[in-house]
Amino acid sequence: MELTLKLGVSSIESTIMVKNMPKPKKIKKNEASDFVNDNLKMVFQELSDDKLPDEIGDLLRVLKAQDEAAEAKK
Amino acid sequence: MSQPNPKDELVAALPALRGYAINLTRNRSLADDMIQDTLVKAWSNIEKFKPGTNMRAWLFTILRNTYYTNRRKANREVADVDEVFASQLSVKPDHDGRMQFADFKSAFGTLPDEQREVLVLVGALGFSYDEAAETCGIAVGTVKSRVNRARKRLLELLDMDDETELEMTDQSTMSVLTASPGSIS
Numbered sequence: 001m002e003l004t005l006k007l008g009v010s011s012i013e014s015t016i017m018v019k020n021m022p023k024p025k026k027i028k029k030n031e032a033s034d035f036v037n038d039n040l041k042m043v044f045q046e047l048s049d050d051k052l053p054d055e056i057g058d059l060l061r062v063l064k065a066q067d068e069a070a071e072a073k074k
Numbered sequence: 075m076s077q078p079n080p081k082d083e084l085v086a087a088l089p090a091l092r093g094y095a096i097n098l099t100r101n102r103s104l105a106d107d108m109i110q111d112t113l114v115k116a117w118s119n120i121e122k123f124k125p126g127t128n129m130r131a132w133l134f135t136i137l138r139n140t141y142y143t144n145r146r147k148a149n150r151e152v153a154d155v156d157e158v159f160a161s162q163l164s165v166k167p168d169h170d171g172r173m174q175f176a177d178f179k180s181a182f183g184t185l186p187d188e189q190r191e192v193l194v195l196v197g198a199l200g201f202s203y204d205e206a207a208e209t210c211g212i213a214v215g216t217v218k219s220r221v222n223r224a225r226k227r228l229l230e231l232l233d234m235d236d237e238t239e240l241e242m243t244d245q246s247t248m249s250v251l252t253a254s255p256g257s258i259s
Contacts, residue, residue, distance in 0.1 A: 032234065036225050037197045039178040044102050044198035047094030056113065060085065063117045067081075 077125040087130050090199070094134050098141055098187070098195050101218055112137040131201065131209045138210065181231035189224035192217050
């Protein structure tokens, strides 16, 4: 009896929950593609916006100096 | 018209290379190590770059090969130790757009590495499927299916349905689709 009652309540609750559950937003395929691409561009922009670390700048200077030295030797 | 100096092109591509490296490794320190290795390799092999072709694709290929070779050697998975994609989640959003973007980043971070990689190339950087396939060393069809699966998964995670475009359906089919079952004889 107790089990039946619990099941009944649970069933009503679950029905209410399903009815109140937000439905997925509908979006057209081309809009979905644009939405994903626009956000991807922002994600990538964020990743690329960081200032390059000093070590990379230092390495670049060394490589350029080596080129200049090689040019001078010619 | 004279071709730009490839080394200047290389330097100009470094910020994008860093973005690609962070996306690939999910770890800024490791990404910076990869960039230094890539920079040295690309600089010393610059004569192998074909002027007029895609410098970013060339650099990404070198970086990608370096990364996977090192990873195979180390035989370890690299975790999101930097929380590159999850970091924004702790920030309280100040408006819907920001919240949506934070949700997007979070969802994007859950995608498998191989899907994230091609999605960035095609979706963010505008690579053609062919260019992405060449950069990743995989078949064009594989790129397409990974991109499609990744887009679909992102929309699922964001609770968005990409509905079928009924506008493209012809009028007679449309009338059948919208008719109530009893009205069709």
